[in-house]
Amino acid sequence: MNTQISRRNFLKSASALAGATLVVGFDAGKAVAQSAGTSDITPFVRVAADGKVTAIIKHFECGQGTATGLSALIAEELNMPLDAVEVDFAPANAALYGNTLFGGAQGTGGSTAMADSYLKYRTAGAAAREMLITAAAEVWGVSPSDVTLKDGVLSAGDTSAPIGDLVSAAAQLDVPANPTLKDPSEFTIIGNPDTNRRDNGPKTNGTATYGMDIQLDNQIVAVLLRGPRFGGTLVSHDDSAAQDVPGYIRSAALPPQAGAGVIVYAQNTWAAFQARDSITADWDFSAAENRSSDQMKADLMAAVNTDAEFDARGTPAETAAALKGAAQVIERDFFFPFLAHGTMEPMTCVVAPSETGVTVYDGCQFPTAVLGAFAAVLQIPQEAIEVKTIYAGGTFGRRATQTADYHVEAALAFAFAGGQQPVKLVWSREDDIKGGYYRPAYAHKVRVGLDDAGQIVGWDHRIAGKPIFKGGPFDAALVHGGVDNSSVEGTRDTPYALPGMYVGLTDGKTPVPVNWWRSVGHSHTAFVMETMMDMAAEAAGQDPVEYRLGYLAGGTPDQNRMANVLRVAAERSGWTSDMAEGHSRGVAVHKSFGTFVAEVVEISGNADDGVAIENVTCVVDCGVAVTPDVVVAQMESGIGYGIGHAMRNEITFSDGEVDQFNFPDYEPLRISDIKSIETHIVPSAEAPTGVGEPSTPPSAPALANAIARTGTRVTHLPMAENGVSFA
C-alpha cells in the first residue's frame, strides 16, 4: 500500500467545528482523486477545544471490531488510554473517507478495513501529536524535543497543560507532511491482548442503536410484498382486506423497472406485517426462475462435466496430457447450495426529509453506493444526502450489494409516501431468507493425477456458478478474459505448488440475485482445494499435514506463512498425539484476503451415529494483530459461520419459489454445536491484513476431513442433507 503523504493532502480545520478544533487526516492521493473526482482531506482525528479526542471511524461497525481497532491506532500515536478516545462514525464522503483498496470508493468489505487504515490512522494520530507538541513548544518557548505528550497532558520540565489548552495554537500550524510514527517497540495499545471492545457497554445494556431502533417523529413503516419467484413481475394487487388492519395506511405498486412488488405502509411494524399478509397479488413469471433445485443443481453439475466456458489457469489439453501419465487419478464432484446471510438484524433503513434533502439512517456498509442509489432514485444531488452510519446487526456481506437493493427500496418507499415524512423500511426474517442476494450455488469437479510416489502430476479443476461481479460496477477490475475472479479465487492463485493445474469456469445463469457472502469465492473453493489435498494425501498413504507441507516448500513468502500456520496448528492440536476413543481429526489451511489460517477440527462419533464437534484449533497469521482479542473473536465467529452453514443450511427452490421461510428451516448454528475453539495468533511484523472472513474458508473442509476419517467423505453440502448426522 502506497501511503505517500503530502502537505496538500492534510487538513487542518479550525472552522469546521465551532471554536478551536483540530482535525487531522490525509487522503490516499491519486486513487481517491481519480475515483471520486476531488481530492481534499480525510479527517480521522478530532481534538476539541476541551481536549476531547475523537477518532472518526471510516468503516461501519457490524461486530468485526473496527471501531475498537481504528480508535486504538489513534490512541496509540497520541499516547492516550484507549477509553479516553471517543468514537464517531464518518459521514458518507468518498473524497474524505474512501477505501484505497476499493479504488477510492467508501465501503467496508473483503476484510480490508484494518489493512487500509493502519497507516492512515497512525499517521493522522502522529500528526496531531506533533502539532500539539510544536504548539506547546512555541507557546512555552522551549524546543519541541523537550515536550512530551501523555494521557492528554503536554509537559516540558515543570510546565504542563492539558491538550485542550494548546488546541487553538496547534490549529494555526501546518500539518506535518511526514510525522514520525511510534516505533513498534514502544506500542502499549497495538498488540495488547487486554484491549477491550469499545462497544461493550451499549451492546449489553440495550442502548446501542441499530437501524431497526430508529424512531422519528411522524415516522411510518414500509414493508414490501415481493414476488414469490425471482425475475417475476407484478400484474395486479388487491389490498381490500388490508383496510381492516388497524394502522394500515395504503399500498403502492412498484414501477416495473424498480422490481416486482407492492410497498405497504402502516403506522407501525406489526400493522405493516399484518397488512402485507392480507394483500393478494398476481404475478407474471414468464421471465422468472421457474426451475426447482434438483434441476438447477443438475444444470451446474452438467457444466463441470464438460468443456468450460473460460480458462482461468492453464489449458485443459496440457493437464489432460499430465493426467494421462498418472499412476492413479482421484476424482470428485462437489456441490455448494445457495446460502442466505441471515444477519441477526434483518435489513432496514430509515429515510427522513432534511433541510437540504434527506437524512438516511443505516448500518451503512457501502456509503458510496448508498449515496448513488438515493441520488438516482430521488433525483437529488449527492450533497443533499446525509448518511448517518449507526451500528449494524451483522452483515456477512449482505448490507453491501452492487445494486444497493434495500436502499433503493427505502428511497422508493420514501418517495412514494410523498417525501414529506420519515419512512422506515423493514425487512422481516422471511424477507431475509426468501429475499435473494445469496451466496451463489456452485458446482466443482476435480481430477487429480498422482504418480507412483503419490505426488501430484496434474490437477483438472472445473467450476460452475453464477458470477458475482460480472456486469456490475466492479466488472472492469475483477473480471478478465470472461473469468470473474470471485468464482475462482482460492484455486488458481493457491500458494500450493501444484504442477499441471487447469482451472476452467462456466458461468451459471439464473435470475436469482447473488452476492458476496462471508469470504466470497473462498467459501466454496477452500472446501474443494482442502478436500482434494486430503484425498490426495490419503491416496498417497501420507500424513495430511506432511503432505500439504510438501507443496508449501518452495520458499515463497506465501508458502512460508501458510506452512507456518499449518505447523503451529498441528503442534497446538496435538495432531500426532493419541485421541480419546472414537475421536477423529481433520485439518485444512487456506489463504484469503492476505491472511493465512489453519484449522484442526476434532470430532467424536461418525456420520451414521452422529458427529459431535469437540474442538477446533485455529492458527492465524494476519500480520500485526492490532487488537488481538478482536482477532480471536473474529476467528471464532468465522469458524461458527462456516461450520454452521456447512452442517445444515441451504436455500432450495420448488418451481422457482424458495422453500425455506425463517430460522426453523434455516437453522442457525447453536451454542451446543461446537464445544470449544482455541485460537492462536502467530507473531508477525508484517502489515496487518483482514480477519473478518479468513477463518471461514478452512472451517468446513477441516470438519469434512475429520468426518472422512470415520469413513464418510462428504462433498455435497449441506452435510446433514448428504449423509452426515450430527449428535
Place this chain on the structure above:
Amino acid sequence: MANSLKINGQMLSVDAPEGTPLLWVIRDELKLTGTKFGCGVASCGACTVHIDGQPTRSCQTYIEDVADTEITTIEGAESDVARAVHQAWNELNVVQCGYCQSGQIMSAVGLLTENAKPTADEIDDYMWGNACRCATYQRIRTAVQRASDILEA
C-alpha cells in the same frame, strides 16, 4: 384498545389491538428498543424479556396475555444477577454485532437465577434457543460461568 402493562416497575397504558405481540408494543409503542426483533417466530431469542421473572419470547406473547404480570426488559435488568452478567459480558468481550445480546443476557439472567452454578452442558441446554449469527457462543458459555463466579464471590 387500551391496555395496562407493568414494565420495568412502571405501570403504563398502551393502545394496541388484541393479538399484538408484546414485542411490538415494547418496541414501537413504548420505544424500549433494547428488546430486538430477530425472527418473529420464537426461534432466535432476540426478543427475550422476563415475565414474572421467567425468560419469555415477546414475539409470541400477546398483549392480552400479560395483564397483571411484571415485565422486565433489558433496560430494567438491574438485579444482582443482571449486574454480574453485564460485568462478565464486558470482561470477556462477548459482543460482536450485539443485536442478539439483549436476549442472550435476559436468558443468562434467567438461567443463573434458577441455577447458580450451571455446568457447560446445562448452559448449552438453557441457552440453546438464543441464536447468535456472529457465533459468540464460546464467550457466552464462559461469561455465564464467570458471572456465576462473580455472584459466588
